[in-house]
Amino acid sequence: MDDVKTYLNTAEEKMTMAIEFLDEALAHIRAGKANPRILDGIRVDYYGSQAPLSNVANISVPDARTIVITPWEKSMFKVIEKAILDSELGITPENNGEIIRLSIPPLTEERRKALVKQSKQEAENAKVSVRNARRDVIDALKKAQKEGMAEDVAKDGEASAQKLHDKYMKKIDDIFAEKEKEILTV
Known part of the structure; x- marks a missing residue:
């Protein structure tokens, strides 16, 4: 038994x-609503090693259509933008020098x-x-x-x-x- x-x-x-x-x-799987977990698979070059995006920046969702990424270091802006563009997300990041904004388009x-x-x-x-x-x-x-x-x-x-x-x-x-x-x- x-x-x-x-x-x-x-x-x-x-x-x-x-x-x-x-x-x-x-x-x-992106469902038209902003969900920070869609960024989980994105890795960025951080001082020579690949690190998850969440390890180099703060990720928040101020509203249902926006994800805001606040890098902890100014030098990470370009690296994060490139990683997002190279990913399969299909979203173009907007960088204003303070934050990187991802606008989730309606499906x-x-x-x-x-x-x-x-x-x-x-x-x-x-x-x-x-x-x-x-x-x-x-x-x-x-x-x-x-x-x-x-x-x-x-x-x-x-x-x-x-x-x-x-x-x-x-x-x-x-x-x-x-x-x-x-x-x-x-």
């Missing part, structure tokens, strides 16, 4: 990681559909991870059954794995639905 719990705990950890990864991936209908499609793909990747975790548990239970585990214990373990799977699939669907609504809301 302890074996079954171990298998299920391992599967649940993998499923939880899939959800966390999905949350992280969806946070980087076109076509762009919204593309973002929903991208979000759906991320959700599908998470679902694949959850299915793989379930499959791993079932395979391990079948192997354990061949090695002497009682059949009813193995079947109960499989049923528990399926319940876990269903719970996480629903979470993924809910997260995707929320992101889709956020993207499509004008």
Whole structure:
């Protein structure tokens, strides 16, 4: 019985990681509202090493359409601007010598559909991870059954794995639905 719990705990950890990864991936998808997390992937050259943007500047969101970046050193303005321009954000930074402002343009209908499609793909990747975790548990239970585990214990373990799977699939669907609504809301 302890074996079954171990298998299920391992599967649940993998499923939880899939959800966390999905949350992280969806946070980087721009939904028309200013969100400082879209800058998480941007790295800047800071004294010879690549540093996350948040390590060299203060990032704030004064309103729903603007992100303000305040570099801690004047020398970082050009470096930060270049990093933003080179990134896949598609936003041109405005520099007034004090701050760098990013104006988030409203999304076109076509762009919204593309973002929903991208979000759906991320959700599908998470679902694949959850299915793989379930499959791993079932395979391990079948192997354990061949090695002497009682059949009813193995079947109960499989049923528990399926319940876990269903719970996480629903979470993924809910997260995707929320992101889709956020993207499509004008």
